[in-house]
Amino acid sequence: MTREPTTERGRLRVRGFDADATTDVDWSPDRGGRTASRRARAWRRFSGNRTAVAGLVVVVALLVLAVFARPIEVAGVTVQPFALAPYAPATTDVAPASQPPSLAHPFGTDWAGRDVLSRVLYGGRYSLAIGVVAVALGVGVGVPLGAVAGYVGGWVDEAIMRLVDVLYAFPFLVLAIALVAVFGQGFWKLVLALVVVGWISYARLVRGEILRVKEEEYVLASRALGVPDRSILARHVVPNAIAPVVVQATLDVGTVVLSAAALGFLGLGLPPGTAEWGSMLSASRDTLMQGQWWVTVFPGLAIFLFVLSINLVGDGVRDAIDPQGDSRREAR
Amino acid sequence: MALLEVTDLDVRFYTEEGVVRAVDGLSYEIERGERLGVVGESGAGKTVAGLAVLGLIDAPGRIEGGEVRFKGEDLLSASDERLREVRGGEIGMVFQDPEEALDPVYTVGEQVAETIRAQTDLAESAIRERAVETLDRVGVPDPRERYGDYPHQFSGGMQQRVVLATALACDPDLLVADEPTTALDVTIEAGILELLDDLADEYDLAVQFVSHDLGVVAETCDRVVVMYAGRAVERAPVEDLYYDPKHPYTAGLMASVPRLGADRDRLPTLPGSMPDLVDVPPGCRFHPRCPFAEEACTKREPPLVDASETAADARADSHQAACLAYTGDLSGDLDFEVEVRE
């Protein structure tokens, strides 16, 4: 042996242990498929989650039912000719008023003789559209504002976060009610009210994530090495922040649908008489005492089923991309 | 009869990645008043072995086999109630990170006191008195005043003394110390080790000292078990192990210990890392990292056998190693040796 590696500790010296002579250092068990990407692993975990998949199936089913409930016309051209719902939601006197469920009208008829089944199917359009649009816009407003607050800091951060604090002082629904009172009724006004109330949770989430990542050593190191802010944001901050935002947004669809329905129930969302699930319940409040359960049970069941399913999906998404449960659901 | 006899201990963790065989057929014993060092890299199973003695393996882990006999009593089949008597009463435990081992919302005094409360029927005032005494014994200054302080008001070293007090409050016979100084500064470490030494002498306390630091073990312990990938690879009295290591892994560990002023251009390190315990290499688990590995090492798993040079040495506390070199299956020689510098 030409070279004798030695080492010593105190008086002891090991001679002849040649670390470089090992033959097979990189022995590693064959695992097959362990290198799958983050997204693929998340999808595998999600698709293995039976309740989450069931939730997704229900959400998609409700979506399909809503879209195909009645034909859709765009500028006079029918783009969706199917009609799963037997009647138009607003057609009155399709049968005697306030009839319990029957073969012809499986969900019965309401006080104006409208077919409840048709209205429930059609009503999905309002709830689903409000939920998705309001959440998407809320993300669109909250994420950039939160990112700017967190990254720029200083007075910009102060201004944005004080606004967030003030908005947080108002209970979600109370503020939405007050805003609807000011804006007036209508789909886009309702959405606007929900966005004004809803963006703050994303702003907080993203800001917090950015502040956390900014302190990570690798980011400090990249900065010291002169890596431009933009690429730090793109490489380290955004990927870390996306997961909690996606989880929050999915779960928020449920919250927003519930709030929109509550506003409808209070008679503050869409114009009265609209086949929106909450508004339908509002009208049924008066006929409840006569035991007309069907006008209450079915629209409520639709809201319940949708919110339950979207929450299952949200929980599944969270478990899939964040198996340790690091990003906890906001309690609100 | 030894104070603690562990035989063929087998602990497995059922994780998403697969079954982790954290401790695999481990045997050792500790005599009364004896200090046994359990050494290995992180993940070798030495902490798990310590927890298993107290039955503190949480799901998804399970003790799947073996025996843990304490004063002749099998603790693995003991009732929960009996186990609670043993924990804190006859066997105390000290943890790696004292800050984590203390509940942040209770005063340090209360945490010592509640151990005494769980084990004795003393009146509250007597419990308090004894807790103060114990704090004093482990070197917490002004124990009466500091009794009502919270853990975060203590330094790391003082926190570890408090943890030691919770472990020793009921005069146990055995102390399981899981890397008790790893989280501390070197200067603090010396103080804690010295305290442990004194207490063990004073109270005839046996210690199972878990550590990754061969140097610390050399100073503290009487005998040593070296663990690799869940198994014991070498067992020896501390002197024998240091002057005459028998297993290549032990030699490698000793070779990789850094030393101040070493006249070498780079530190020798043990190449590679310990295998994932879900999929251990076939044959000898150390073979992928062993400079002396041969074809046979990938096929046969070496048993822990007597490795003393002369038959006369083959006593109960003999020097044992798990390497094919001692079963005659190796064609080459383990040509490492330890030189003692004068």
Added chain:
Amino acid sequence: MTLRRYVVKRALLTIPILFGVSVLTFALVKLLPGSAVDYILQFQDATPALRARLAEQYHLDDPVWVQYLLWLRDALTLQFGESLISDRSVSAAVVGRLPETLALGALGLVVALAVGIPAGVVAAVRKGDLADEASRVVALLGIATPNFWLGMLLILVFGVYLNVARVIPPLAPVYAPESLRFLLLPAVTLGTASAALLMRLTRSSMLEQLNEGYVRAARARGLSERTVIVKHVLRNSLSAVVTVIALQIAFLVDGAVVVEQVFSWPGIGRLLVQAIHQRDFPVVQAVVLLIATAVVLANLLADVVYSVLDPRIRY
């Protein structure tokens, strides 16, 4: 930092938030389209002279910031003027409804705490068991059930079919036995979603704490499992739970607005909805300001309790 200094510092921090709340509440009405006089007149025709007089009475010709300061001065002395619909003063109307809402909210919170925390503890301790799975399902159902729908179903079952509960509130003071009995269903309706959220939170908070080193250390000291869970794990989990209870106050207020509507319970939530339908904006402003202030103070209280529970915060 001593506890007292912490509380003072934390209380001072609420002042800018309350200021922002007042600005926003004031601005809400200023955002209404059209002339403020029309809202005061409830869109009835009036002579230009009357309109001018009203504009002067309500300082509508002054700069906005002067209007704000005048309004704030009145608000600080709890004078919100008169309702545009009835001749009652706004303060009297709000105060008159307050006990009803407080009673409902308190009972709802009791339901939420009494069900949510014990269920969460059991679910955490029995993680993976049938009890845990069952509580998970119940919580999912509880969170997804719209409270107005739940309330109506309860009325349908207990009021209409079984006929064991009143469907219309009794004409008695809040503290009368029949009122409290009536409040049972509304309280359950209000507390269900909160109980579900609290349960999930208690569970996850407990599970998080169960992984802490002090739990293993406590077991290693021979403490009984009951002591470990109740004295150490639950106690440490409570800090997180208290924070959420404060957030639950806002959630309960939202719920109360809806539940009062379902059960025709004459609280401030019903007053708010009524006022909005009648475009009675002084009442809307007063109620919104009151609610937001209450929520801010509840959060302050929660932070103080939190600092009492967790000695690390104070120092």
